[in-house]
Amino acid sequence: MPKKIIFSKETIIEKAFELFKEEGIDSISARNVAKALNCSPAPIYSSIGSMDILKDELVNKAKKLFMDYITVKKTNIKFLDIGMGFVIFAREERQLFSNIFLIESMERALMTEFLDLIHDEMKKDSRFFHLTDNERNEIFMNCWIFLNGLATLIATGFIKNPSDDYIKEKLLNNPAKLLYEYLEKHPKK
Structure with missing residues (x-):
């Protein structure tokens, strides 16, 4: 039986986006996002899949925010x-x-x-x-x-x-x- 996901994909993306805004894309790792969420990296991989997917989500979120401004x-x-x-x-x-x-x-x-x-x-x-x-x-x-x-x-x-x-x-x-x-x-x- 698969382990229950503790955090939703949206929650992880929001917390990772805060980290990305403050420290940049290079700071985005499963370990750093997990630390920000006060959990292990497992829920991040369960909800998101991979760090590449998460980084793509963050770039898209930044792009949307930026385009909203301009x-x-x-x-x-x-x-x-x-x-x-x-x-x-x-x-x-x-x-x-x-x-x-x-x-x-x-x-x-x-x-x-x-x-x-x-x-x-x-x-x-x-x-x-x-x-x-x-x-x-x-x-x-x-x-x-x-x-x-x-x-x-x-x-x-x-x-x-x-x-x-x-x-x-x-x-x-x-x-x-x-x-x-x-x-x-x-x-x-």
């Missing part, structure tokens, strides 16, 4: 909303942001998905149709460098608890300003 409409400019969401995520989920975007050992799937989202939005927006690929990439890279820098400064505590208005003002008054000014001058058709 898809919130805050302004009338979708690209500004994405940028604000990225920086607000860095402010509110500092450790998770660091574990995803600043630590080399983290799987780069989430960052790639984020960058692809921006590229896809640019491809769909008629205001960019007349630009060459090089021009679009130049605008994108200028925005990305500033956006990532601002988010990193916030996540690492160099800029302390900025308001949404502060974030918006910084995003509107920087090298990426060229993008926002361009979008305002060329209304979407």
Whole structure:
């Protein structure tokens, strides 16, 4: 007769996600999760199956949380909303942001998905149709460098608890300003 599972899959994922947010993906082991749950590793394997499955669940959970931040409409400019969401995520989920975007050992799937989202939005927006690929990439890279820098400064505590208005003002008054000014001058058709 199989041993009764002490913890549900959801409970294990939640506790492992807390550990992942605080210590990164490399901290996820059966032993560490079991310690956080105050149990042996056996219930983790019984409920989840393997550490690879658990890590995939955690990456997907982080991806969903991140995508929730960058898809919130805050302004009338979708690209500004994405940028604000990225920086607000860095402010509110500092450790998770660091574990995803600043630590080399983290799987780069989430960052790639984020960058692809921006590229896809640019491809769909008629205001960019007349630009060459090089021009679009130049605008994108200028925005990305500033956006990532601002988010990193916030996540690492160099800029302390900025308001949404502060974030918006910084995003509107920087090298990426060229993008926002361009979008305002060329209304979407």
